[in-house]
Each structure stands twice: as structure tokens, then as C-alpha cells.
Amino acid sequence: AQSVTQLDSHVSVSEGTPVLLRCNYSSSYSPSLFWYVQHPNKGLQLLLKYTSAATLVKGINGFEAEFKKSETSFHLTKPSAHMSDAAEYFCVVSDSGNQFYFGTGTSLTVIP
Amino acid sequence: EAGVAQSPRYKIIEKRQSVAFWCNPISGHATLYWYQQILGQGPKLLIQFQNNGVVDDSQLPKDRFSAERLKGVDSTLKIQPAKLEDSAVYLCASSHYEQYFGPGTRLTVT
Numbered sequence: 001a002q003s004v005t006q007l008d009s010h011v012s013v014s015e016g017t018p019v020l021l022r023c024n025y026s027s028s029y030s031p032s033l034f035w036y037v038q039h040p041n042k043g044l045q046l047l048l049k050y051t052s053a054a055t056l057v058k059g060i061n062g063f064e065a066e067f068k069k070s071e072t073s074f075h076l077t078k079p080s081a082h083m084s085d086a087a088e089y090f091c092v093v094s095d096s097g098n099q100f101y102f103g104t105g106t107s108l109t110v111i112p
Numbered sequence: 113e114a115g116v117a118q119s120p121r122y123k124i125i126e127k128r129q130s131v132a133f134w135c136n137p138i139s140g141h142a143t144l145y146w147y148q149q150i151l152g153q154g155p156k157l158l159i160q161f162q163n164n165g166v167v168d169d170s171q172l173p174k175d176r177f178s179a180e181r182l183k184g185v186d187s188t189l190k191i192q193p194a195k196l197e198d199s200a201v202y203l204c205a206s207s208h209y210e211q212y213f214g215p216g217t218r219l220t221v222t
Contacts, residue, residue, distance in 0.1 A: 034210065044155070044203065044213040051209070090154055098143045098207055099168065102154045 002027050004093045006103035014111045019063075019078040021106045023091035026072065033074040034092040034100075035065055044090070050074060061085070086110045114138065116214035118204050124220045130192035133217045137185065137206030143167075145211070146179055146189050147203040155203055161187065194221045 007022040025031060035047040048059025055067040061084075065076045074091060091103040117136040125131050137144050142163050147155035158177065160167040163184040172179070176195070181187040191198055201216040 032209070036213075043215040044205075046210065046212075049210055092211075094210075098162070099160065100145075100157075100207070100211055102156075105154045 002031070002093050002095050002099070002101045004091050004101055004103040006089075006091050006106050008106050009104065010107045010109070012109040012111060013081045015083055016080050019076070019081045019085065019108065021076040021089050021091075021108065023074045023076065023103060024072050025074060025091070025093045027093055027095065029095050032094040033065075033067060034094070035059065035063070035074075035076050036090045036092060037087050038090065038105075039087045047076070047089075081108075081110045083110050083112060116204055116206055116212050118202075118214035118217055120217055121215060122218050122220075124222065125194055127196055127221050128193040130190065131194055131219065132188050132190045133202050133204075133219075135187045135189070135204030135214060137187070137204070138208075138212055141206035141208050141212075142184070143207045144181060144187050145203075145205040145207070146187070147205065149201045149203055149216070151200070158189070158202075191219075194219075196221050 003026045005024045033050040036044045037047050038044050047063050048057045050057045050067045058064045063078045089106045092100050094100045119134050144161045146158045149155045158172045159169040159179045161181045164181045179189045199221045201218050203216045204214040205211045
């Protein structure tokens with residue numbers, strides 16, 4: 001069975017400091033993993049995806065994530081937070097059958 | 113390429129009324145999903161279609177919700193009768209190895 005656990009429901013960082021949003025997954029297969037961002041009253045936007053190629057994945061807006069099979073993790077990072085990064089972030093795991101499983105989300109607050 | 117289209121963007125109805133949402137997926141995407149996202153929560157899958165067949169509708173409240181994708185392209189999601197707790201954003205997505213989401217329909221039931 002596939003599942004995703006986002007370890008923090010809320011994360012608060014100061015502008016210019018690093019961002020770390022944690023995600024652990026459970027999968028019986030070689031998973032595909034995704035991070036989506038959702039700004040208030042906006043749709044879900046794909047930040048980055050891992051599909052069994054390079055374990056360090058670079059996405060849009062300076063975000064990246066590293067797939068660690070031994071730790072079953074896919075944490076999202078950014079070296080320096082910007083005010084525009086304040087949003088809800090969702091980690092998603094997919095099996096090979098076009099089924100996608102969402103985490104419960106992490107709300108990122110950026111303090112000026 | 114054009115994205116996933118949804119309409120209407122906003123809808124306000126009274127409880128016990130009916131409502132329908134429409135979704136047009138990205139051309140060529142065989143898989144279509146409807147999600148319900150209640151404020152402050154993650155999206156919850158309501159139903160998944162593969163072409164015009166249902167793959168998963170285990171979380172669809174079938175006494176009031178229905179969905180169809182007759183020609184394997186467009187899809188409609190209907191609620192009849194609506195309840196207050198149905199107030200949410202209804203997201204449509206289509207996929208080809210990754211999901212692409214529409215802007216959603218924000219439903220308010222009063």
C-alpha cells in the first residue's frame with residue numbers, strides 16, 4: 001500500500017533562511033514522488049518530481065528534493081526562503097497504476 | 113498545451129439543491145480524477161476514471177454524488193442534494209505519468 005506522511009503540519013521560517021519540509025513515504029513498488037505547491041485560492045502547481053532517475057531533483061523557484069530510499073524520505077528544501085514561498089505544500093506518491101496518494105500538507109509561513 | 117479546464121469557478125447554492133461541475137482534461141490524457149479539498153485539508157480522491165471506466169470510487173458518497181465520463185474525455189460531477197459539509201473546492205486532474213490540476217470549483221453550500 002502507498003502512503004505519504006508529511007511530518008510537519010506547519011513550518012515557519014524567516015525570509016532568507018533555509019526551508020526544509022519533510023516527507024516520508026511507504027510504497028511497495030519503486031515509487032514516483034512529487035511535491036506540489038498551493039498558494040491561497042490558487043490551483044495545485046507541480047514543483048518537482050522524482051521518477052527513478054537522479055536522486056537529487058531540482059524544481060522550480062529554487063526548490064529541490066532528494067530521494068533517499070534507505071530512509072524512505074523525499075524532503076523538500078530551498079536554500080533561502082522568499083516571501084512568495086508562503087503557501088501549502090503537498091507531498092504525493094504514485095505507484096505504477098496512475099494512482100496518486102497525497103500527504104496532509106505542510107503550511108509554510110515566511111516571516112519578513 | 114492547454115491545461116485542465118473546469119467550470120464554473122465558483123458556485124453558491126442552498127442545502128438540498130443540486131449542482132454540477134464540468135471538467136475538460138488535457139488532450140490525450142486517459143486518466144481523470146475528481147478530488148474534494150475542504151478548507152485546511154489535503155485533496156481527497158472522490159473518483160478516478162480510466163477512459164470512460166471507473167477505476168476507484170471508494171470514497172465517493174454515492175447516495176448524493178455521481179460522476180460520469182461518457183466519451184472518455186469530458187467529465188461531470190454532480191451533487192444532489194447538497195449538504196453544508198459539501199462546501200469545498202472540487203479539483204479535477206488528468207494524468208500521463210504525472211498529474212495536472214485544473215483551477216478548481218469553489219462550492220459554498222448555505
